[in-house]
Amino acid sequence: MRFLVAATAVACLAGMGIAIATPKVEEGVKTVKIMPLGDSITGAPGCWRALLWKKLQDAEITNTDFVGSLRGGNCGFDYDSENEGHAGFKATSIAAKKQLPPWLQKAHPDIVMMHLGTNDVWRNISPKNTIKAFSILVKQMRKNNPNMVILVAQITPMNPRGCKTCSKVAEQLNxxxxxxxxxxxxxxxxxxxxxxxxxxxxxxxTRDGVHPNKAGNKKLANCWFKPLSAAIKHVSPPACILETRKQTPRRHLSER
Known part of the structure; x- marks a missing residue:
């Protein structure tokens, strides 16, 4: 789903002489495609994405198009829910099976925001091997788009029943x-x-030591907001058009 920008004014250089510049933001600037990539924390319902989308809207950052082959669940209001949050998926498996390239090929994102590694920790995969997988995924992203802007999350804490090592290994991965x-x-x-x-x-x-509850969704939306806002502006800086208006030059005292 695409949204039209309603951006705020940015500073422009003033004109010289009898013409001065007035800043104006161009409407219809580049729509930025954003792919949320992850596991069940990112996927359905993934209501932190809904809250994040709303925060962007409220901040008048509306030139966004969230992309992916999946759609989020019901979060209480309509939002741009497309994502690649696949329940149970590991970073190491996505890299080894080359699952990311087809997703990228279909969506062609400008930004990937990745929260991966939770299931790798759960399955006792070492941080070293998970990081190797991250490097492969980054290479695949850049092959699709050499200018890809990549946001990589330090994953949320883990303390599930039946995994005594998860908490420590999650910290090591981060x-x-x-x-x-x-x-x-x-x-x-x-x-x-x-x-x-x-x-x-x-x-x-969290509701189970891993998946965010209502409070967790708010915190996830907050942690992503500033980095994603900056990334969007990096990909599509607010456009500034210089408009001029005539101004009567001031007369010097010596001319009177």
Missing amino acids: SAIAKWAPTKSTRKSPITVVDCFTGFDAAKD
Whole structure:
């Protein structure tokens, strides 16, 4: 679903002489395609995505098109729900099975916002191997779009029953993500680490030690909002048109 921008004015350089510039934001700027990529935390119902979409709308960042082969569940209001949040999927499997390229080929996103690794932690896959999978996924993203803007989440805390090591390994993965991202980020295709771990309490903000509840959805929407807003503006800067109006030059005292 596409939405028309209703952007705010940006600063423009003033004209010189008898003409001065007035800033005006061009309507109909580039629609930015955004792919939420992840597992069941991202997928249905994935109501943090609904809250995030609403925050963007409220901030008048409306030139967005969320893309993916899946649609989110009922979150209480209509929103752009398309995503690639596949329940049970691991980063390592998505990379090994080359599942991402067809999704990218169909959607052609400008931005990928990725919250992956939770199921890898659950299945006792080492952070080292998960990070290797991340590198493969980044390579696949850039093959589809050399200018891909990539947002990678430090995953939310885990404390599920039946997985005594999950909490510790999730922290280890997040530490590895913070070290890995700068080594893969480029000026053409930047990678931004999004901290969705700090301030999130697995006991209070999830319904089962993993999946976010109402409070958790709000925190996830908040953690994504600023990085995604910046990424959207990076892909499609607000357009500024210089309009001029005549101004009567001031006479110097010596001319009177």
